[in-house]
Amino acid sequence: MLIHNEYFSLRQIADSGQCFRMNRTDDMDGKESYYLIAYGRYLRLTQLDENTVMLGCSEEEYHQLWKSYFDLDYDYGRIISEIQSGDDEFLKKAVEYGKGIRILRQEAFEVLISFIISQNKNIPAIKNCIEAICACFGERRMSPDGAVYYTFPEPEVLASADKQLLRSLKTGYRDEYIIRASKAVVEGSLDLDRLCYCSYEEAVISLKQVYGIGDKVANCIALFGLHQIDGFPVDVWIKRVIDEIYGGSFPKEKYRGYAGIVQQYMFYYMRHLKGAL
């Protein structure tokens, strides 16, 4: 299945820090290839050229799942044009550098747990920890080309997980956070489906009721798990941008309706400038 889109870069999405189960694999005919595990499935992807991505799935599966997953109905070009016609020179450079980033429509529960794990960890450590949890608590499956993979565990499984076992998977002090957030989902006090359709502000407030979720993680979950595009997570990298480029305050209200996309361009570009990519 071939996708032609000017704003669709596998490398930029994989390195944008929004998903942790999309990784580089053996190249295909010298072209960058990735594998992705999401919604219980395994997908192989190859960047054929700057504007063309090949998805290893049928047309039916693409329309059923992956088209939405990669947010391919959304016009990122319009956002980029707006930024490029503005007067923010840093943002213009950030957009030019990361214009292939898209905000994925990931499973909310997976994002909830992944970003609880993410706190005070670097991205490689987060990935390792999530894979360990999937291998321990997920379902073992095999892809059509014979690769073994594990699904992300269901809320009920993590809600009743043994704390010491979780701790042994390098979750550290976050073990209790994971169990309590999973229980909140199972018991219904945290209704992730509902939070997709309420306001961004209400979603963040609700998420912060959960023990272990603060402002930053709540914004990540809102943006990456609920597709609340006004989510604007401020982590150490965005703090650097705000302090070093904007003198301590960033006017995110100027970007109402797509602030989260702007945040991703800034995050990705700052990591590049500081040599973290």
Place this chain on the structure above:
DNA sequence: TGCCAGGCAGACA
């Protein structure tokens, strides 16, 4: 070996 990482809760002023 030491610093840093997509932070948070709790204590305290």
Place this chain on the structure above:
DNA sequence: TGTCTGCATGGC
């Protein structure tokens, strides 16, 4: 309301 401090642990 704002500012510490302790917390686990891997990556570099």
